[in-house]
Amino acid sequence: MLLVSKKITILLFLLITGITSTVANAIDNKRTFCVFDLIGKQGDVFSMMEDYRLEALKWNVDLKLKPYTDEKIAAEDLKSGKCDAAIMTGLRGRSFNEFVGTLDSIGSVPSYDHMEQVLKLLLSSKLTKYMTSGDYEVVGVSPAGAAYLFTNDRKVNSVAKMSGKKIAVLDFDKAQPYMVASIGASPVNATIATFGPMFNNGSVDIIAAPAMAYGPLELYKGLGENGGIANFAIAQLSLQMIIRKDRFPKEFGQQSRKYVWTQYNRAISLIEGNTESINPEYWMSISEKDQEGYSELLRQTRISLRDQGIYNGKMLKFLAKVRCKLDATLSECTAPDKE
Amino acid sequence: MCVSYLSQRIIRPIVMLATLISVSGCSTIYSLAGNGASKYGQDVMMPYLLTTKDFPLACATGESLTSVIASFGQYTTSVNQLSVLTNMVGGLCVHTQAQKAHLNFLRLAKMNHIAAAQDARIQSKRLHTIAAGRQYKAYQALHSNFGEFGEECPMFSDDYEQLVWILGTVSAVQAVLSDTAGGGEVGVPKNLAPKAIRAAACLDTPRGNIAWWGLPKAIKALLSSILPGAGEEGVDQWEQMAIASKIGDKSGVRISRALMAIGAENAGKIDLLKSLIRDQANSISNTASNRDFVLLDAVATDMIIGLSDSLWTAETGHRTPHGSFGTFWDDAQDDTGLDIDFGDF
Numbered sequence: 178m179l180l181v182s183k184k185i186t187i188l189l190f191l192l193i194t195g196i197t198s199t200v201a202n203a204i205d206n207k208r209t210f211c212v213f214d215l216i217g218k219q220g221d222v223f224s225m226m227e228d229y230r231l232e233a234l235k236w237n238v239d240l241k242l243k244p245y246t247d248e249k250i251a252a253e254d255l256k257s258g259k260c261d262a263a264i265m266t267g268l269r270g271r272s273f274n275e276f277v278g279t280l281d282s283i284g285s286v287p288s289y290d291h292m293e294q295v296l297k298l299l300l301s302s303k304l305t306k307y308m309t310s311g312d313y314e315v316v317g318v319s320p321a322g323a324a325y326l327f328t329n330d331r332k333v334n335s336v337a338k339m340s341g342k343k344i345a346v347l348d349f350d351k352a353q354p355y356m357v358a359s360i361g362a363s364p365v366n367a368t369i370a371t372f373g374p375m376f377n378n379g380s381v382d383i384i385a386a387p388a389m390a391y392g393p394l395e396l397y398k399g400l401g402e403n404g405g406i407a408n409f410a411i412a413q414l415s416l417q418m419i420i421r422k423d424r425f426p427k428e429f430g431q432q433s434r435k436y437v438w439t440q441y442n443r444a445i446s447l448i449e450g451n452t453e454s455i456n457p458e459y460w461m462s463i464s465e466k467d468q469e470g471y472s473e474l475l476r477q478t479r480i481s482l483r484d485q486g487i488y489n490g491k492m493l494k495f496l497a498k499v500r501c502k503l504d505a506t507l508s509e510c511t512a513p514d515k516e
Numbered sequence: 517m518c519v520s521y522l523s524q525r526i527i528r529p530i531v532m533l534a535t536l537i538s539v540s541g542c543s544t545i546y547s548l549a550g551n552g553a554s555k556y557g558q559d560v561m562m563p564y565l566l567t568t569k570d571f572p573l574a575c576a577t578g579e580s581l582t583s584v585i586a587s588f589g590q591y592t593t594s595v596n597q598l599s600v601l602t603n604m605v606g607g608l609c610v611h612t613q614a615q616k617a618h619l620n621f622l623r624l625a626k627m628n629h630i631a632a633a634q635d636a637r638i639q640s641k642r643l644h645t646i647a648a649g650r651q652y653k654a655y656q657a658l659h660s661n662f663g664e665f666g667e668e669c670p671m672f673s674d675d676y677e678q679l680v681w682i683l684g685t686v687s688a689v690q691a692v693l694s695d696t697a698g699g700g701e702v703g704v705p706k707n708l709a710p711k712a713i714r715a716a717a718c719l720d721t722p723r724g725n726i727a728w729w730g731l732p733k734a735i736k737a738l739l740s741s742i743l744p745g746a747g748e749e750g751v752d753q754w755e756q757m758a759i760a761s762k763i764g765d766k767s768g769v770r771i772s773r774a775l776m777a778i779g780a781e782n783a784g785k786i787d788l789l790k791s792l793i794r795d796q797a798n799s800i801s802n803t804a805s806n807r808d809f810v811l812l813d814a815v816a817t818d819m820i821i822g823l824s825d826s827l828w829t830a831e832t833g834h835r836t837p838h839g840s841f842g843t844f845w846d847d848a849q850d851d852t853g854l855d856i857d858f859g860d861f
Binding site (some may be wrong): 234235245397406 | 628630691696697699703706707710742743744745746778782786857
């Protein structure tokens with residue numbers, strides 16, 4: 178009788194401590210997630226993150242979302258520890274994880290089909306180790322749309338004709354001024370907040386922008402009657418979710434990456450909606466021959482940027498494998514200087 | 517004499533009406549009815565509705581009349597202006613419901629009731645989509661009536677047209693925000709936001725701001741603070757919004773502060789948002805609503821209470837407690853009593 182009573186007491190003790198520790202975990206795992214959305218709390222990214230927040234509760238982490246309209250400050254706050262996690266563009270995210278940040282490299286992901294395959298493969302356990310770099314781990318990548326070249330003069334329909342033109346470059350991405358200078362054009366420093374107005378008021382002749390910028394920034398004003406948009410993805414932009422690894426449970430990263438992947442179609446449908454909102458008359462088709470030429474030009478630039486330590490070689494190699502898997506006839510697949 | 521009188525007063529109009537119907541079908545009658553409805557709506561119904569502070573009643577009226585008014589649209593364009601207002605009111609009704617669903621989402625998420633919280637979020641998105649549809653219709657009616665939005669300013673023939681213009685501009689902005697919150701299903705063009713800056717600028721004059729409670733300045737400054745590179749260089753948009761809020765305070769229609777509070781929440785400026793909520797609570801207890809626009813002032817306060825509720829719910833799990841509008845859960849309490857010498861009490 179005494180033994181049974183003792184067992185019950187132990188069981189009760191275990192039960193109570195178990196419950197207490199579960200509650201304590203839920204309370205302990207309150208974390209600040211800094212969300213870069215150019216529009217702010219009312220924007221698409223923040224809305225997407227509200228859904229993410231609910232999922233994170235299932236992984237026993239209670240996220241407090243904080244909107245940032247300046248990506249630079251969000252990145253700085255992640256570095257200083259004010260944010261336990263942050264979502265930002267891959268261009269900015271490269272300083273936290275060179276491998277995943279190289280996803281946004283020029284010309285390496287030519288289409289959304291490629292993007293889909295790339296993001297699916299990034300879930301592979303073979304690549305998990307590359308998700309972590311120092312104190313940081315990338316816990317999700319969402320497509321933000323292809324970047325296209327917008328020009329105020331549709332006669333500038335080839336790389337050769339871009340020589341001497343003023344092209345806006347994002348001041349923190351070292352790859353952009355290099356690329357612009359290498360084709361003989363003049364790079365003009367800009368930020369995410371200023372590149373649209375600079376194009377619209379004629380301070381620059383050419384910008385690279387995703388379709389989602391077309392409406393809110395009224396880029397049709399800069400395009401005017403003579404402008405055009407080259408129907409050729411110069412890069413695939415992405416949004417990357419980065420955490421301070423020690424602030425989250427061990428399994429959080431993979432759980433998060435899996436969930437973010439399930440949201441791929443939702444993100445693509447938003448991108449497609451934005452792309453369809455562009456006046457069709459602005460699209461300039463690029464001949465297949467020219468496309469091949471540009472792809473090679475971009476590839477050579479990537480190799481050069483890799484050698485300068487700006488792009489991550491492993492990621493470039495991985496992306497090249499995806500391109501060649503989807504189209505084995507590409508000349509780069511048999512080139513001696515493969516990425 | 518009697519026959520002649522009958523012929524003149526009764527028979528002749530009937531014959532004319534019958535002729536009219538036989539020649540032009542029912543469209544003339546509907547057109548006349550539409551013009552009448554528009555005139556009645558503009559001269560009697562709207563001014564009356566704007567004087568009530570009973571928002572649910574205004575909602576019911578707006579929602580029930582929207583289709584009736586819109587149905588005349590195929591026979592006459594005179595109902596466009598009224599359509600702007602009824603659709604705007606209808607949009608606000610659903611927006612309020614969406615806001616309630618959002619509060620539920622915050623509360624349930626806080627309680628770790630994930631499936632229920634997800635359900636509340638889905639509900640909130642659906643309601644935002646309906647709100648976006650109505651607000652976009654308000655914009656379309658504005659466009660049909662005044663022409664291209666955000667290009668040249670229209671020539672306003674009277675104050676009522678200005679009122680329709682400025683409220684229609686607010687609806688266009690709300691349509692963009694609601695559609696984003698709903699997941700973009702309506703497909704409201706995102707360029708309505710920068711266009712709204714220029715539309716508001718049409719009335720952003722000293723006279724326009726006094727007549728419309730600082731709203732033109734507030735819309736312009738709010739959107740300029742959100743859209744990258746949209747504002748004039750060297751202009752502090754938050755200062756502009758504060759000026760607009762003061763004009764609204766004086767006039768007893770405080771929509772400008774509501775817009776500034778939305779901007780503060782959007783930018784994550786929580787201290788500013790709290791301060792604006794306190795200001796609104798003080799203002800409504802010190803300055804009465806403008807009696808011609810009681811409804812708009814009540815809507816403004818409801819919007820700010822909604823923001824206060826979001827803060828309270830996220831932190832405490834419940835909305836702003838009764839009688840506590842303008843206060844917060846973490847306000848320091850003054851526990852210091854009077855310095856009394858109790859002696860040998």
